[in-house]
Amino acid sequence: MDAVTVTDLVVHRGARQVLHEVGCSVPSGQVTGLLGPSGSGKSTLLRAVVGAQQVRSGTVTVLGRPAGSAALRSRVGYVTQAPSVYADLTVRENARHFAALYGRGAAAADAAIADVGLADAAGQLVGDLSGGQRGRASLACALVGEPELLVLDEPTVGLDPVLRVELWSRFHALAAAGTTLIVSSHVMDEAGRCDRLLLLRDGRLLSDSTPAELRARTGTDDLEQAFLSLVQEVAA
Amino acid sequence: MTTALSPRLTSATAGRVLRQLRHDHRTVAMLLVLPSALLGLLYLLWADVPTPPGQPDTFDRVGLTMLGVFPFVVMFLVTSIAMLRERTSGTLERLLTTPLSRLDLLLGYGLAFGLAAAAQAVVTVAIATTVYDLDVTGSLSLVVLIAVVDAALGVALGLLASAFARSEFQAVQLMPVVVLPQFFLCGLLVPRDQLAGWLQAVSDVLPLSYAVAALQEVGASAEATGTMWVDVGVVAGATLLALGLAAATLRRRTS
Numbered sequence: 001m002d003a004v005t006v007t008d009l010v011v012h013r014g015a016r017q018v019l020h021e022v023g024c025s026v027p028s029g030q031v032t033g034l035l036g037p038s039g040s041g042k043s044t045l046l047r048a049v050v051g052a053q054q055v056r057s058g059t060v061t062v063l064g065r066p067a068g069s070a071a072l073r074s075r076v077g078y079v080t081q082a083p084s085v086y087a088d089l090t091v092r093e094n095a096r097h098f099a100a101l102y103g104r105g106a107a108a109a110d111a112a113i114a115d116v117g118l119a120d121a122a123g124q125l126v127g128d129l130s131g132g133q134r135g136r137a138s139l140a141c142a143l144v145g146e147p148e149l150l151v152l153d154e155p156t157v158g159l160d161p162v163l164r165v166e167l168w169s170r171f172h173a174l175a176a177a178g179t180t181l182i183v184s185s186h187v188m189d190e191a192g193r194c195d196r197l198l199l200l201r202d203g204r205l206l207s208d209s210t211p212a213e214l215r216a217r218t219g220t221d222d223l224e225q226a227f228l229s230l231v232q233e234v235a236a
Numbered sequence: 237m238t239t240a241l242s243p244r245l246t247s248a249t250a251g252r253v254l255r256q257l258r259h260d261h262r263t264v265a266m267l268l269v270l271p272s273a274l275l276g277l278l279y280l281l282w283a284d285v286p287t288p289p290g291q292p293d294t295f296d297r298v299g300l301t302m303l304g305v306f307p308f309v310v311m312f313l314v315t316s317i318a319m320l321r322e323r324t325s326g327t328l329e330r331l332l333t334t335p336l337s338r339l340d341l342l343l344g345y346g347l348a349f350g351l352a353a354a355a356q357a358v359v360t361v362a363i364a365t366t367v368y369d370l371d372v373t374g375s376l377s378l379v380v381l382i383a384v385v386d387a388a389l390g391v392a393l394g395l396l397a398s399a400f401a402r403s404e405f406q407a408v409q410l411m412p413v414v415v416l417p418q419f420f421l422c423g424l425l426v427p428r429d430q431l432a433g434w435l436q437a438v439s440d441v442l443p444l445s446y447a448v449a450a451l452q453e454v455g456a457s458a459e460a461t462g463t464m465w466v467d468v469g470v471v472a473g474a475t476l477l478a479l480g481l482a483a484a485t486l487r488r489r490t491s
Contacts, residue, residue: 013491050333054489068488073335084326088256100248101334125259145334 249344315394353387
């Protein structure tokens with residue numbers, strides 16, 4: 001059962017074509033990594049999944065409905081690349097606000113804050129936090145709605161290695177509990193942590209496979225090398 | 237389903253905006269004190285100028301009008317900047333992926349800044365009538381009511397104007413564009429019936445003209461007049477129209 005199905009997706013931004021007939025599917029209850037260099041179209045694809053992106057052609061189906069449908073708004077959580085939380089509110093006030101929008105209470109907000117390891121900073125203004133903490137505050141505001149699909153745009157940028165490992169284990173715990181996650185990253189060493197990998201380059205999908213399949217296909221254990229040989233394969 | 241209004245989500249938004257305001261002590265202080273201080277300056281301006289016999293006191297006329305102009309200008313500015321911040325910080329894009337409807341968001345802003353405007357109006361009216369001896373024939377609660385409706389108009393136009401600004405620099409400059417022509421033509425500088433015909437026609441379609449006319453009615457009559465209620469209704473109608481247009485500028489899908 002696929003949570004997200006993308007078919008022949010074409011997106012233009014201004015005069016530039018950002019996505020070229022992208023097609024892929026995201027299985028339920030797994031962590032799917034969307035990897036590719038900066039500017040490859042990752043954020044655009046994620047925006048199309050949450051229904052924030054104008055598309056030229058193609059379809060995006062999310063949890064059985066067209067992406068962006070009103071009925072999906074309480075079932076899909078989205079964390080943008082730049083932390084989109086209110087800098088002039090505390091972490092707790094931010095989480096409670098988004099909790100209210102999803103029809104949840106203060107307890108859910110406190111639980112989400114604890115989940116991202118910000119319980120000690122709950123009373124601090126987001127504007128006074130470090131970049132990594134802001135990102136986690138932003139994540140808490142999506143977790144608070146307990147969405148069936150969680151779309152995370154580069155959630156681990158700027159985090160120290162210990163926190164990164166913690167967050168990835170949190171992602172897998174969520175997946176084990178049935179949540180579908182799409183996590184974008186431009187760091188290939190995070191690819192190995194995903195159940196499934198989508199590799200994007202210059203708006204084209206290079207690969208849609210498991211890390212093991214990718215290693216087998218390219219004959220290398222190093223996913224960075226695997227990505228490079230895929231690029232050469234396409235160029236040839 | 238999410239085009240429908242939800243009182244719960246509207247009040248959640250209003251609460252959030254007020255909480256943001258509460259963290260900003262200086263803004264709260266300026267909101268409450270600044271109009272009174274500026275009104276004091278106007279009071280001193282005419283304090284020693286004799287009033288010609290048979291004419292109404294100049295400060296009574298100008299001061300009363302300004303009680304409607306201040307909340308309009310201040311709320312226009314505050315709202316257009318606040319909404320621009322929502323757009324540029326990514327929070328707007330995020331909010332629009334949640335069950336919050338666009339009208340919930342806009343009305344939430346209107347409610348929050350309307351409450352702030354009510355507090356501002358109570359302080360300003362209290363100081364104007366006690367410290368500066370501003371003479372109002374009608375009820376002071378009607379003055380506060382009109383000030384709040386003017387503030388709501390400022391909020392609605394600010395929300396709309398923010399759609400046409402890409403930066404804070406642009407947003408701030410929209411203030412004179414939207415506010416000054418309305419102020420020039422509202423009847424304070426030159427009575428509206430003495431304006432050239434075409435200027436009068438322009439004045440007739442500008443909502444601030446009706447806000448000022450409503451205040452002048454309160455200034456002249458002890459009882460609320462039908463004309464005043466019509467004027468207040470026109471301002472409220474213009475507010476709803478601007479909110480509707482602002483909702484149309486909020487796109488869930490952007491390029």
